[in-house]
Amino acid sequence: MVTNKRNEALKKAKIAVVGGGIAGASAALCLGEFGLDVTLFEKGTSLVNGPPMCHLHAGGNLYREISDEQCITLLKQSIDLLRFYPFAVDYRPTVIAVPTEDSGEPKDLLPRLRTLQSEYTSLIASDPHNKVLGECNDYFKLYDRKQVEALQKQPYVEHPAQLDDWMIPVVKHIDLDKVKFPLIMVQEYGLNIFRMASGISLALEKIANCKVLLNCTVTDITAKTDESGWIVTYQQKGQKEQQAEFDYLVNAAGFRSGMLDDALGFKQERMVEFKAAYVTKWDHSKTMWPEVIFHGERGTPRGMAQFTPYPGGYFQLHGMTKSITLFEEGLSAS
Ligand SMILES: Cc1cc2nc3c(=O)[nH]c(=O)nc-3n(C[C@H](O)[C@H](O)[C@H](O)COP(=O)(O)OP(=O)(O)OC[C@H]3O[C@@H](n4cnc5c(N)ncnc54)[C@H](O)[C@@H]3O)c2cc1C
Numbered sequence: 001m002v003t004n005k006r007n008e009a010l011k012k013a014k015i016a017v018v019g020g021g022i023a024g025a026s027a028a029l030c031l032g033e034f035g036l037d038v039t040l041f042e043k044g045t046s047l048v049n050g051p052p053m054c055h056l057h058a059g060g061n062l063y064r065e066i067s068d069e070q071c072i073t074l075l076k077q078s079i080d081l082l083r084f085y086p087f088a089v090d091y092r093p094t095v096i097a098v099p100t101e102d103s104g105e106p107k108d109l110l111p112r113l114r115t116l117q118s119e120y121t122s123l124i125a126s127d128p129h130n131k132v133l134g135e136c137n138d139y140f141k142l143y144d145r146k147q148v149e150a151l152q153k154q155p156y157v158e159h160p161a162q163l164d165d166w167m168i169p170v171v172k173h174i175d176l177d178k179v180k181f182p183l184i185m186v187q188e189y190g191l192n193i194f195r196m197a198s199g200i201s202l203a204l205e206k207i208a209n210c211k212v213l214l215n216c217t218v219t220d221i222t223a224k225t226d227e228s229g230w231i232v233t234y235q236q237k238g239q240k241e242q243q244a245e246f247d248y249l250v251n252a253a254g255f256r257s258g259m260l261d262d263a264l265g266f267k268q269e270r271m272v273e274f275k276a277a278y279v280t281k282w283d284h285s286k287t288m289w290p291e292v293i294f295h296g297e298r299g300t301p302r303g304m305a306q307f308t309p310y311p312g313g314y315f316q317l318h319g320m321t322k323s324i325t326l327f328e329e330g331l332s333a334s
Pocket residue numbers: 018019020021022023024041042043044048049050051052053054055056057191216217218219252253254255256257275276277
């Protein structure tokens with residue numbers, strides 16, 4: 001009875017979500033699907049149009065520096081994301097290579113990979129729908145030099161089906177004398193932000209209780225004097241500033257969320273990661289590629305490098321070298 005009353009009260013509640021990036025748009029979609037009255041404010045011309053996302057961190061294998069607990073959290077969050085947005089995923093694995101000049105060894109990564117594999121196995125045991133990263137036994141696979149040299153002689157496979165098929169373009173292109181063995185393949189897939197953006201936009205259009213305001217900047221937020229909610233001041237392009245009252249507020253303004261926190265007097269510590277990304281078209285690519293990560297020590301000229309394939313022969317190179325790194329001085333100040 002109490003729960004029913006609470007649910008009814010909640011359904012009448014008005015919720016403002018500020019920011020239509022992946023966080024805000026997903027929050028609006030979830031709350032809207034529960035039948036709640038949601039208004040999503042996005043200052044850009046469309047939803048999910050901010051910084052890129054191209055790699056599903058299903059286990060956090062990209063980052064040697066983070067803890068096992070953080071990796072397990074990333075595994076769980078990635079499984080949730082795959083279950084929520086299955087249409088936004090490019091199903092291809094990731095290969096991790098440790099360069100010979102790097103002080104780390106591939107075998108140092110194995111305890112964590114085994115932990116993640118066993119966590120994935122338990123998550124499937126608790127709910128079979130969690131099986132979205134392939135078979136548990138395939139979560140990662142090691143390739144020694146002999147196996148790699150045998151794969152080098154194989155022809156390209158136009159539509160890779162087996163793990164080995166994905167490895168062929170990698171081993172045909174990298175200098176085997178410059179990497180340590182084994183090479184590691186993990187089930188970290190690609191994220192297609194364009195499919196995600198269009199899928200979310202179409203889904204939100206169908207939810208009558210969810211209002212999406214594009215080209216609409218939230219300029220100020222204040223708490224109501226009786227602390228029963230929030231007054232949001234916003235301006236739609238070409239129109240005068242307006243105000244609306246809400247019972248709940250979701251601050252999903254991305255790296256600008258601090259501006260809203262500051263307006264409300266909330267003090268938060270946040271991390272800002274800097275990264276360079278270059279996109280190129282490679283007409284001679286003869287097959288589909290996995291992603292390839294070259295591990296490297298953060299904050300040095302030979303920091304991590306990431307080679308990300310997109311459909312249609314496009315590739316993105318990202319770097320985290322000395323001048324482009326989160327780890328230079330720890331946290332960035334703003
Ligand atoms: C080069 C690069 C590569 C990356 N690669 C990956 C990757 O491979 N995998 C991965 O998981 N992540 C990746 N990221 C990180 C990822 O892009 C972010 O974590 C993600 O976009 C954060 O989403 P968000 O919704 O929190 O914020 P955002 O995407 O920043 O969205 C915030 C939204 O709020 C809107 N907004 C802000 N202020 C207001 C206001 N006052 N009024 C109205 N609207 C407002 C903005 O216009 C924006 O649309 C990468 C980032 C970069 C820079």
